[in-house]
Amino acid sequence: MSEPFYITTAISYPNGRPHIGHAYESIATDVMARFQRARGRDVRMITGTDEHGLKMVQTARAAGRETLDFATEMADHFKAMAAKLNISYDKFVRTSEPSHHKASQALWNAMKANGDLYLDRYEGWYSVRDEAFYDESELTDGEGGVRLSPQGTPVEWTAEETWFFALSKYQDKLLALYESNPDFIRPESRRNEVLRFVEGGLKDLSVSRTSFDWGVQVPDSDGHVMYVWVDALTAYLSGIGYPDTDGDFAKYWPANIHMIGKDIVRFHTVYWPAFLMSANLPLPSQIFGHGFLLNRGEKMSKSLGNVVDPMDLADQFGVDQMRYYLLREVSFGQDGTYSPEAIVRTANADLANSFGNLAQRSLSMIFKNLDGTLSNDYEVHADDEALLADIFTMAREQLPTAFDELAFSVGIEDWIRSVFASNQYVDTQAPWGLRKTDHERMRAVLMTLFKAVRALAIAIRPVVPASADKLLDQMGIDADARDYAALADDQWFDKLIASGCKIGQPVPIFPRLDLPEGAEGVGQT
Structure with a gap:
């Protein structure tokens, strides 16, 4: 019987179409999945879309759309990207699916049964774009007196009744985890960042919202929906059948690798293992936070007009040529550049x-x-x-x-x-x-x-x-x-x-590429 191997991409936030960063992560994860299959492992690869949260509501509203319809359209774009790039995933999880809601509520109940959830009032700084809370000490001043998160996104003061998760209770347990398993967080630079953050002290985490209703309903708590990062992370469980702990879940959990971008390492290496500890579930073996892709050495932004659609790159240069370039020329774990x-x-x-x-x-x-x-x-x-x-x-x-x-x-x-x-x-x-x-x-x-x-x-x-x-x-x-x-x-x-095999007239596999006219402007604005 072959040995199981479970690998996931991050569950992408679909408030816009997929960009080259999504493609890079999917390709790297796919290569690892195919590599393990080639070694005879029983591989399960999960990807998907994280469709809840205030940002999705606001983006859909701005487009004059119902949130679920908008999320479905965006999820279809991510599925199309995966198909185009030959991504061999086994399941595409949408967090708006009823089966995922069931899994998230089961995880919530397990954490609550462990005494780690309590109702209180939250007041503090929140970034809608990051779907994350930040301490005053982490903020900087932007133009016009706007307060900015460490990611450079604007934050706003939020006050509401909320459920809290007793994250502070897990500080020492998390530090013990990092010490006993140095490869839990990779590469080393990400591990050092997380260590410094946790050693600085953990505060309890607000894990519900009452200001909107687009999300997973908190069990037995009318008007509350789960903080998006609680249910987004649960996709790694729902994708293999949780809360049914037999079948695929018993075979594949815990995950061997969560492949994620470096900007969401904190959620995966602090919150996620704490949630799992609370629910008495085994922890994944490794979280790998890869770097960013830069367009000609510059970070991509719509204002610069250099945001690249990976579908365009694949059409112009070939899927395998694109896959090869990204893994050949970028040292995985570090930022890389392409043109x-x-x-x-x-x-x-x-x-x-x-x-x-x-x-x-x-x-x-x-x-x-x-x-x-x-x-x-x-x-x-x-x-x-x-x-x-x-x-x-x-x-x-x-x-x-x-x-x-x-x-x-x-x-x-x-x-x-x-x-x-x-x-x-x-x-x-x-x-x-x-x-x-x-x-x-x-x-x-x-x-x-x-x-x-x-x-x-x-x-x-x-x-x-x-x-x-x-x-x-x-x-x-x-x-x-x-x-x-x-x-x-x-x-x-x-x-x-x-077998009597005879070689026919071969057909070239890799035709030479020419730089398409205007390729320097490939992208979307």
């Missing part, structure tokens, strides 16, 4: 000129010079063994080790080095010359290249799944023989020959 020119440059250098060219000329030579016939009747030379040993070390050890640590760019760098080594092997062996001087040696070189291309395609498949599958289709590799276990099968080549 149309950089995507074109990287996709052409690595995918078209290096790997795509390697695959195309290797398969073309087998088709033209060997009538597409594969053979294991050849003498293996030391150079052949050295190349394949290098590639198998990368595919079986180096790349998996890096991906396990979410060091995607490191693993891809290991992969591209093996691609370069394979191209160097082609240039050194010069099979086009061997065709006239040593036909048997040519066959050995081409069979070595066939094996190399297959291993390289399987290794990078989590990153560029559609392109890798298109290539493996041309090579006659069965759909169920494309995981990492297949790399350990020493009999695969003999089986493929025995």
Whole structure:
């Protein structure tokens, strides 16, 4: 029985269409999910939309829409993005769904039964845009005397009757958690930020609202709806069947990784584990707060006109090219920058000129010079063994080790080095010359290249799944023989020959990209 692996994106707030940051997080989470599936794990990947809160009400009202209708339209945009980017999620959770309301109320009742919820009056600073409370000490002065949160968003003074969660009770428990499990919060910079915040002291948290009714109703408390972050986080439970603690919940919880942006680390690493402790539920293994994507080094904003629609990028440059660029060029966990020119440059250098060219000329030579016939009747030379040993070390050890640590760019760098080594092997062996001087040696070189291309395609498949599958289709590799276990099968080549596989005229997998006219202005205003 395969080992379960549960991974989630953040549950996106859909007060607008998805942007490149949503795409980046979804792609990284998808790559990790595909990587774990390729290793034989029983993977469950959850994504979705966090549809409650005052900000959604205000945005819908400004658009002259009913809140649920507006939320449905926005959720559909997020689903369309996931489909476009080939995101292999297992469930899309909408927090407006009745099943999610049921789960949120069950979590609330569990926290209340533990004595951690009480009714009182709240007065303090609140950011509608962040859906977050801030202490006076965290605020700064903006223009016109407007008070600003640490995120630079305006805050307003709020006073209302509210339910409180006894967060202060969990300060020492949280600090003990961080100490006993240093990898609970990653990367290290995020962990240090959270440690400083919690060590500074925790105050009880207001967890209900009476000023609007768009949200999950608080059980047995008329007029109160849950604070949006209580029910948003519960999506990680409702997505696997909670409050039913059998079935999928028993199989997949606790989550292995919550993949989130660095701006919502506090909610996931302070509030979320405290809620779970209160409800006597196991804690997730890791919260990873990735960095932001910057457009040509600048933070995106509508006023600058540089907010990029990921659907446009995918249409212009290709889905797999976009996926590859974002994980190759951005050190995961840190902020990264991108531009149309950089995507074109990287996709052409690595995918078209290096790997795509390697695959195309290797398969073309087998088709033209060997009538597409594969053979294991050849003498293996030391150079052949050295190349394949290098590639198998990368595919079986180096790349998996890096991906396990979410060091995607490191693993891809290991992969591209093996691609370069394979191209160097082609240039050194010069099979086009061997065709006239040593036909048997040519066959050995081409069979070595066939094996190399297959291993390289399987290794990078989590990153560029559609392109890798298109290539493996041309090579006659069965759909169920494309995981990492297949790399350990020493009999695969003999089986493929025995099946009568013949290589046809190959079709290029990665065409060279040109920078579209006006690409510098890709975006929406």
